[in-house]
Amino acid sequence: xxxxxxxxxxxxxxxxxxxxxxxxxxxxxxxxxxxxxxxxxxxxxxxxxxxxxxxxxxxxxxxxxxxxxxxxxxxxxxxxxxxxxxxxxxxxxxxxxxxxxxxxxxxxxxxxxxxxxxxxxxxxxxxxxxxxxxxxxxxxxxxxxxxxxxxxxxxxxxxxxxxxxxxxxxxxxxxxxxxxxxxxxxxxxxxxxxxxxxxxxxxxxxxxxxxxxxxxxxxxxxxxxxxxxxxxxxxxxxxxxxxxxxxxxxxxxxxxxxxxxxxxxxxxxxxxxxxxxxx
Ligand code: SF4
Numbered sequence: 288x289x290x291x292x293x294x295x296x297x298x299x300x301x302x303x304x305x306x307x308x309x310x311x312x313x314x315x316x317x318x319x320x321x322x323x324x325x326x327x328x329x330x331x332x333x334x335x336x337x338x339x340x341x342x343x344x345x346x347x348x349x350x351x352x353x354x355x356x357x358x359x360x361x362x363x364x365x366x367x368x369x370x371x372x373x374x375x376x377x378x379x380x381x382x383x384x385x386x387x388x389x390x391x392x393x394x395x396x397x398x399x400x401x402x403x404x405x406x407x408x409x410x411x412x413x414x415x416x417x418x419x420x421x422x423x424x425x426x427x428x429x430x431x432x433x434x435x436x437x438x439x440x441x442x443x444x445x446x447x448x449x450x451x452x453x454x455x456x457x458x459x460x461x462x463x464x465x466x467x468x469x470x471x472x473x474x475x476x477x478x479x480x481x482x483x484x485x486x487x488x489x490x491x492x493x494x495x496x497x498x499x500x501x502x503x504x505x506x507x508x509x510x511x512x513x514x515x516x517x518x519x520x521x522x523x524x525x526x527x528x529x530x531x532x533x534x535x536x537x538x539x540x541x542x543x544x545x546x547x548x549x550x551x552x553x554x555x556x557x558x559x560x561x562x563x564x565x566x
Contacts, residue, residue, distance in 0.1 A: 289526065293319050297438055299437055299522065301441055303521075304517065305471070306318070312531065313532075313542075315561070316546055317542065320546075322543055322546050324543055325374060325376050326369040326376070328376070328393070328394055329377075329378045331362065331365045331366050332362070332389075332394040333461045334361070334365045335394075335398060336358070336401050336495055338361045339354065340402065340459060341427055343406055343409065344426050345426070354400075354402035354406060355399040357402065358402050359395065362394065375390070375391075377393075379393070397496075401461065401496065405459075412500065414450065415447065417447060417448055420483075425443065425445060425447075426444075426445060428443045430442070430475065430478040430481075431482065432478055432481040434518050437515075439478060441475055441478045443458075444493075446479065453488050455488070455490060456472045456479065457492070458472060458475070460494055461496065466492065469504055469506065470509070472490025472509075473509025474509065476509055489506060528561050532547065532549035534549045
């Protein structure tokens with residue numbers, strides 16, 4: 288079977304590759320077997336924050352904006368969509384104020400503050416949103432292109448212009464720590480260059496919990512040739528059923544641990560072993 292027949296998608300995304308790199312078995316269970324996943328508060332919160340920032344960025348300058356009302360409205364909608372009857376996963380640590388870790392109450396307390404931080408960042412940082420050739424703002428821009436003969440798709444949170452006039456790839460993160468690598472930003476810089484013919488020189492993460500942008504870093508070393516090697520390797524792995532479990536610290540919050548044999552998930556016997564099917 289081809290990648291498209293296995294995953295239902297005829298393209299590769301950064302998120303698919305990073306899921307596979309973190310744990311091949313999680314990729315197999317979620318993207319190929321498509322088994323039901325435990326929802327999480329952090330995905331509902333992250334989606335609601337992203338949508339809130341998009342709503343803000345679509346407004347005319349100076350228009351009224353109520354961060355709490357917008358976040359709560361997006362949260363209610365996204366929570367309903369995510370609720371599949373399975374228990375929600377909470378991130379973070381237990382605290383006196385939040386003994387159930389970062390649950391719905393934590394997100395409804397903190398999500399609006401994150402959205403307020405975005406408003407402040409937009410109003411005071413000097414960073415502006417790049418305007419695309421058709422006059423639209425570069426917000427959640429869909430990037431479709433081919434790399435190494437393989438179709439790739441990405442959604443770029445923001446393409447921004449720094450106060451110094453540099454073009455910067457910005458990804459919004461609600462995690463407490465910024466990613467240790469810039470691979471995602473480098474990948475988007477390549478996809479932007481191939482799609483739009485302009486190369487962002489730097490990339491940074493906007494950290495929603497603090498409202499701060501990480502120091503923008505140069506992305507020159509992320510080249511199309513290097514990305515092509517990785518994408519082609521990933522495709523070979525999927526085509527050849529290379530899905531190796533990576534049991535470790537992530538298993539506790541993994542959305543499919545109930546179905547994973549590597550951690551003796553209670554439902555793991557329901558899913559075929561590789562080799563039992565033609566997948
Ligand atoms: S429980 Fe651990 S080993 Fe199993 S799929 Fe999830 S991350 Fe991978």
